[in-house]
Amino acid sequence: MRSEIIRIYKIVHTWTGILAGMALFIAFYAGAITAFKEPLARWASPPAATSMVPLEDAQSLITRTLTAHPEAARELRVNLRPSEQVTARVEWEIHDEDADEHDRLSARHYVATVDEEGAVRVDEAHPSRLAELIDVLHRVVGLPVDGDLSRSIMGVIATLYALALVSGVIVLLPSLVKDFFALRVGNNLKRMWLDAHNVVGVVSLPFHLVMAVTAAVFAFHDGIYFVQDKMIHDGKRSAAFQARSAPSGGEPRDPAAMLPPTELVARVEALSPTFEPTMLQYVQVTGPRAAVRVWGHDARSLSPRAQGGFAMVDPYSGRVVSTDYLPGRQDAPQTLLSSFFALHFGTYGGHPAKWVYFLLGLLGAWLFYSGNLLWIETRRRKASRRGQGEIPAQRRDTSLMASATVGVCLGSICGISLTIVAAKWLHGHVADLSAWHRYLYYAMFFGAIGWAFVRGGARAAVNLLWLAAALTVAIPLTTLLAWLFPSLGMWAHTSAAPLGVDATALAGALGFACLARATSRRVYEGPTDSVWSVRRPLPAVAGAEAAPDVERATG
Amino acid sequence: MIGSPGGNTNVALGLGLVVAGAASLYLASPHQRWLAAPLPARPARAVALALLVASPIAFSRAMQMVPAVFTFVASLMLLLVLLPYVGGALVALRRRR
Known part of the structure; x- marks a missing residue:
């Protein structure tokens, strides 16, 4: 009976591996590179043609930019730390209305600077999308567009991946302890590929389980939100989040009355001295629900998102509205939720963890490649x-x-x-x-x-x-x-x-x-x-x- | 904190401890291929346990406990995969000679 069960799980493992393995190879190879997305974006970015406006002058630039380009009020970024790929103090993106909401590759990018006469100058910029493209390859297993269909395919692949992991472990259970650490290099190639495959699959199983579960959740998150909305929030999910994230108000507000960026940053730094702000994201700042997300990193904490974490601040009063996504200041439920993101993106532990994720990602790609080698070797006619x-x-x-x-x-x-x-x-x-x-x-x-x-x-x-x-x-x-x-x-x-x-x-x-x-x-x-x-x-x-x-x- | 001299020292210490602990664990295994014979299992595993307990403690002096444990576990997984591969490479090299 036991051998029959193992035989069935072996068939499941083989077929899920065949169906999903090569797509997962691409996802893991591109994903390993994505661990160093920022360095890659810096490598690919040409030198800046102009210098960054001083931070002290950013408030004036924001106000004048919003007057000339009210469409930028939807979402505008103020960068705090210049680097090779961050060359403008004020920038924003206009997304193609026909494009998928997650498709950043099709967005048009604008930067605001001050010319020699002191006037605001807005230019369309063409930043390198290389790192984003590789990230898209990672997210949708090599498919060209990060759209609904691609994500659904990714979700199916991730589900097959989870199934392959579980079935693989069940197949190995009888010899799990006995063969732990075994990598028998010799004339028996089937044994060698089996060991090479199993060492990676067994030892890094927790890493792969986290990746499989989070990838499936990321892929199906729109559907999950939809069900949540219907079942829990009575169809008012987005309204519930808006009410919590910012106080409601009546009249649209004048951005000239906002506190300057330096002051907004100081409010968050006072709250968390180890937090290092990198960017201010102004959201709907002329509307009644104006908010600024002060993004950054805290080397002591895990980050809830790939690009770090943020505190939500009211730009007019300077009041910190929410610390739900602020690294190091999250409560236990938020930390638990953020842990899933951090475990997927490797946004904890600084550079050592990035390198560990890079290598585990490459080994993950090898896991799928070696699985195919094993399949071929098993069917070899000698x-x-x-x-x-x-x-x-x-x-x-x-x-x-x-x-x-x-x-x-x-x-x-x-x-x-x-x-x-x-x-x-x-x-x-x-x-x-x-x-x-x-x-x-x-x-x-x-x-x-x-x-x-x-x-x-x-x-x-x-x-x-x-x-x-x-x-x-x-x-x-x-x-x-x-x-x-x-x-x-x-x-x-x-x-x-x-x-x-x-x-x-x-x-x-x-x-x-x-x-x-x-x-x-x-x-x-x-x-x-x-x-x-x-x-x-x-x-x-x-x-x-x-x-x-x-x-x-x-x- | 990571980035500060003290924080970096603690991270380096945490990494050193997990490397030593993982190596002790591997070298006590009958499947190890680095040495002519495995290390005595019980003492080597006891040493490994002590080192692997100390590692997240060292990490936690540079960061909060949750990321410290995550860093430790991810590093341990990587090392426990790499060590047998290094062993396999050594076997292949010896065979070629």
Whole structure:
């Protein structure tokens, strides 16, 4: 009976893995990079053309901007800390009314500055959307748009992922303790891939369970809110939150009467001395429910959102309206709720936790890749141990799975590296760089899949790994070229975060090169009775060892 | 607090303790591949337990207890995955020689 139950769960684990594995590879690889979204955005941002207006002058700039551009009153940001990608003191976005509410890639971006005569000047800006694009790939498993359909697909994938985790653990239960820490490297490749897969899956199970649950909740949150609204709030959910977040008032207010940003920041700092404000988000400031969210970080606390946390302040009275999302000042229920966000985004523990999430994310991608390798190895048709008889032809489904795994997984890696490199090479040369980022990614991605099916998984794995190494090393090389030859029109930021991107890419490129070499050895020198070999065996002679390779030159 | 000299020291201490604790745990396992033979299980596991209890305490001197525990658990998960992989890599290197 027990073995029958395990057999059923093994089938569930296999099928959920096959259906969701490659999409999850993309989600985890892109997600690992998203752990360093801000450094990547800084790396991809060209140097600022103008200097930031002093913070002391921001109040005047806000008031005059809102007079000239009342549409900015819906949501306007005042940045407190300049960096490579934060170059304007006052900025806002206008979202396309036809676009999905979560689609930030289609928003138009405006910045307000003061010209030499002291007049307010508003320009449409085109900040790099590279980091956002990679985040979108992460959020919707490689699909192009963060819309309702993509999120629903992501939700289904996340649910399958949760099912795969639970079924995988049940399959492993009989040998869980005995095989803990086992990674048996040897001639039994199936055992090796099984151990390699299980070590990651078992030990980092809590991480993966959190990711599966939170990803499903994020994907279905609109539906969850809808049900909550009907079942709990009697259809008045948004009104209930508005009433709590800001006092109601009668007449629209004059933004000139708002307290200056320095004063608003001081109110929050007085409340929480360890909180470091980074940005003020003015929401509906000319309306009766005017509010300012003072965003920032607290290194001692977890942050309730990916970009940090905030205190809600009334900009006219300076009264702190809410600390529900202020790191370090949340009550127990809010801390519990925020923990799910923090555990998904890794917004706690500073840089060490970011690195841990980056590596756990890469290992997560490896979990799905190794799952497919294991599936293929399990279905391998082996030659006779004595080398007698024909080398068996491999099953068609394993060959197709090898091509799909290599094409999708390595295609997404190559696509991401290519689109990162393009941030510097194409800047100033194309009208819509954001669109080009997408074109390049998908061209590379689908090109790699096509290549894998045309050339076969074995050859394509070597080709695409070398390509991944070349495209990834192009990231730091581009920076080096920009530094050596400023006339190229590119840039080489020298602060720690962008240089960290270059250094990490260099390490990644070395890793891909090592994998390419190892895969090349396997493909051209390894046993021939596998989809991972391109050697065409000579007719076997009775008693002879496995046939030598005859086709290396064609690789 | 992280970012301050004292906070950074405590974070480094917390990381050092979790690395040492995870390594002790791994080296006491019959599946470890770093040493010719595993460390004596009971003493090594006792040392690992002490180190792994001390680690979140060190983290908590730089941050609140909830993020300290999260940082500890995430680091421990990562290390417990990486250590067998390093062992596997050592086996592969030895076989090649």
